[in-house]
Amino acid sequence: MDIRPFYSGSKIISGSGALDALSFELASVNAEKPLLIASDIERTAEKTVAKALKATAAVIGGICRLQSGEKNSAKTIAETFNRFGCDSLLAIGDADLINAVKAARVELSFGKAPAEIDFTQPAPPRRSVPFVSVAVLTPEIGPLPNELILDSGACITSPLFYPDTVFIDPRVTGKSAAVSKRSEIAAAASIFAVFALSDTQAHPAVRACAHSALQQVCEAIETRSRAEQTRLIANARFLSQIALTGVRFVPEIALLPFLTDGRNPTETLKTLFEAALPTLSFAKDDLSQIVIKLVPNNNAGSGKQTLRSEFETALLRLTQRLVPNSAAPKPSRSELFKAFEAVKESALTAEQKNECLKILQIQMEGTE
């Protein structure tokens, strides 16, 4: 009867006109002068946000534009925040950028760099710094909302890392730099959701989030409007990530950073997922719910196939539809071997390493 704890630290505001409520939301946490931290490639999003803020009397303290892949920016963000007298952080960008803002927030609220703090028993923060993020579509599979990647590469988790509010506005998601990769992002979200469902010890709220994510993906497929489609995919991504924060360690996902050497992470994720799917266990309720979502009007489990095989077929068809098999070959033996060594050297715990290595071994057996 041991059930994993569940926590979702962000409020989600999703829909047309979501950004219009931005300064109202900021005011509700006593903030009116945010520092905008935006990815250099997301200029359209930055402009939309700035416009929404200006119209409602919020004063933009300043803007930090980050180049993609820029490292060690947390300190500069924190300094700029203090120099311009800002009172809140507003992030628009990919996972790297969000990670930098998380680190900057820790630095601002605790007065110390994240690496110097023991998050299992931190002292109460010196001040609270509201942190709001505006979602853009990003293809890379970054840290979860409760995770922070340190400069050393180590990953720490804490409920303190969640953004307070996540805005998902079709005006922004529809014009994200990675909008052409939206089906990939949808595929990753669905795979995340299915992995989350495979943890039978998870709190039922995890299942609720995962089902909701899959529902959003299914709706997105049927939606014609690009802006609305991207909003639904961003919803799905957010929900699948929240679901993943409440489940066991998933080695297939943990392996991704070790296998992305010049290849598309979603394709790798898909390969690992397809291999893992038959071995995952699910509650019967979940199987029928997913089949009915993916194959509407199908009387789940009543056909010739068993419910389980119907479920697997439906899922594989979905991922195949979203990420068609490309010409890119599966990870080669040497690549897998390299990952094998890298995992051994990584900051993962011994048990986690074992799980990852097992997966790599299975993959190696499949290669020549």
Add this chain to the structure above:
Amino acid sequence: MEILKMGNSNGSKPIKTLCAAFLLRILGFALAAASKVDKEIRGEIALLPDGCLIGMTVFPFDRPGFKMPAMFVQKTSENRFRYIGSRTDNRNFDFLITFTSLEAALRVLTFRESTLKAHARNRFTIKGALITAAPFSRILNKTEILLLPKIIAARAVRRYDKPKKKHRKRICLYARIFTGI
């Protein structure tokens, strides 16, 4: 990293502000006029506390330097509404509706979103006794039905209950709005 320092916000939206101010003004006049022509509305006003001050504003109404549109009405001793205007020094609101943004206000005032849907979507917040909320929402519905053609009003309200002598009341209502009597 490129760092830009930003100054004070000066990007108001004059046309949208004007539109919202105009529509709120019409609504204020309409509430006052409707309370004179419709007995049922007076019945609902009777449920409100005496001298009840009701406001409809757009965030950030109270922030210095910003002139956001607003509308205030007050209950009179004859169970009617008196339109006070777009500003009032009295801050003892019995019931205050604050739209979260100009866009949110325009969505509701142009009936793109029904009042109840907008409420469900947190497009506005309500401050004040809940006992005032239900009668005021019914007054608003009845006024909208009198004021607007059925095709628009039916979108703004949950159920279109046709009032008795609708056309006569509507003519009186418009006459009162335009003459200000």
Add this chain to the structure above:
Amino acid sequence: MKTPPYFEFQSKVQIFAGSNSLEKIGKDMEIRGVSRPMILSSQTVARSGLLNFIEKGYRPGMETGVIDTDIPADSDLETVRRLAALFTEKACDCLIAVGGGSVIDTAKGVNIAVSLSCSNYDITPYAGAGMVREKLKPLTVVPTTSGSGSEATIVAVIADTAQSKKLLFTSPYLLPNTAVLDPRVTLSLPPLLTAQTGMDALTHACEAFFCLAHNPISDAFALEAIRTIVRYLPTAVAEPSNEEARLQMAIASNLAGTAFSNSMVGMVHSIGHTVGAIAHVPHGACMAILLPYAMEYNARKAGERIGALLTALGNEKTFLSTPKEKRTQAAASSVRRLNEKLKTLTNGAHALCFKEYRSKNGEAPVTQELLPRIANEAINDGSIFYNPEELSKADALRVLEAAYEGVPLN
């Protein structure tokens, strides 16, 4: 089942659920950097020894600042003031509320008084929507009834007895930081009360699903809650000491609470609150009786959504094998069947209609003469705004008359 063009959702409560969850509070306090809680509870809970489990989980250096069990059934300003002074006097740094709605609301009030600058612990300036705009001290909540879901809400209702009015505080900061769902807490709940609170949770979930502010996330929470309640409520009533059933009910109630605090409730609550206020019928009993009627009443505006509840009230097969036009009625019928089952399990104590309802001393508090007065007041309840269909006085009376006799609406 289309996603609405705009929605908001939040559930920023750390949830610990499981058989030894009370002991986990100590670890949670450590992560939050606090060590000296004020525990608010009721005398029954304090006598039952449940608080010892919390103290057992303390880390070195932690100790209870003070335990107070003198909390009235309706939280009021005077109690908040007294407790806030006590909190400061005993140098506490966080709050733990073990109890029902009033204990939890009082704890939220005390938290405002001690965390924000309140002169003489007067919290009235913070009454209203969104007036609390800063983080408060860590608040842990252990709900002792699986039904109210108040551990998941952003609301606190505190009475101002001097002015004889109720103050409503709403702010996202009033959400407790942690909710602890431990089956040991509800083991002593008698069968009838278990049935009523369970139906209260079911109503939260159903109304959250079909009322106006529903969204895809609250929908998923609601469906998950309904599935669990349908499966475990009869067991929890029939076997009060079944820990698994108790735990699942606590979890379901919390899920339903999360769902409805985001998408709100409708006419079952509007009418139910009024029946409770006028005829003093317990909240859960009103919910159980009225829920199927609200499903029938809202069929025209929200029929499809109410029909979709069938996937959780029954299963996917029942949903697919029922013709579209009959799903709403089938959903209402399955709630009625659940009520009948609970009636059998409680030896007839769980009422199916108002006519049947008997108070503890055997009286019938709801009479036909009272119905017009109830209808008149019900339409002024705040939850009416979220109901899909308009509800006039005449409509409310029609529903009440049917619910009195126990006959379907149509």
